[in-house]
Amino acid sequence: MARKRRPAWHQDEQNSEPGDEQDGGPKSKSQVKRDLAAVQDLALRLLNLSVKQLAQIPLLDETREALLATRDLERRARQRQLRFTSGLLAREDVDAVTEALEKLLRPHGDAVRVFHDVEDWRDRLLAGETELIDTLGERFAQLDRQQLVQLLRSARQESERGQAPKAARQLFRMLVSLRES
Numbered sequence: 001m002a003r004k005r006r007p008a009w010h011q012d013e014q015n016s017e018p019g020d021e022q023d024g025g026p027k028s029k030s031q032v033k034r035d036l037a038a039v040q041d042l043a044l045r046l047l048n049l050s051v052k053q054l055a056q057i058p059l060l061d062e063t064r065e066a067l068l069a070t071r072d073l074e075r076r077a078r079q080r081q082l083r084f085t086s087g088l089l090a091r092e093d094v095d096a097v098t099e100a101l102e103k104l105l106r107p108h109g110d111a112v113r114v115f116h117d118v119e120d121w122r123d124r125l126l127a128g129e130t131e132l133i134d135t136l137g138e139r140f141a142q143l144d145r146q147q148l149v150q151l152l153r154s155a156r157q158e159s160e161r162g163q164a165p166k167a168a169r170q171l172f173r174m175l176v177s178l179r180e181s
Helices: 029-047 051-055 061-071 075-091 094-105 109-126 131-139 145-161 166-180
Strands: none
Touching: 029 061, 029 075, 029 094, 051 061, 061 075, 075 094, 109 131, 109 145, 109 166, 131 145, 145 166
16 A cells, blocks of 8 residues: 655655744644645746746746746646646745746835936926926936927927827926937
8 A cells, every 4th residue: 555645745854844933832734734825836937928027037947938838728727737837836946936926026215216306396387396407417418408498398389289298298208318318
């Protein structure tokens, strides 16, 4: 008769590793279940990535192929394959995979900051803060003040008339190109 496999939460004293212990004892069954659920959630998040994005995540080829194979399956088969893939993923360095995924999905901080700066400048200029023109002129030597004032005037007229904000968009593009240079 074949020997029964012990559940993952059951650990003998001689088989336990220092990294597996929590508060001086082996992991509880609940903790193991939470860890496995977290790995399965990670697998689901990885499934939503494109092939190009998935290539940037540090995974073994076997795990990457299992993730790609999971995409093409129907409901029940997909669930089984996802459990299999989660098992493969559990053997990986989950922290490194999670960190790489977060880094990949996090919007680039500098680009967001630039966008918010430019939005703020545009809104302040449209609100009539003319001192900002001088400040921008000092900060950016290549600023064409005449074009900036003309775009501001056009944007305000469009706003008063209820027209589409074509000049405000052009003003925004001009400020973005200034900020990026």
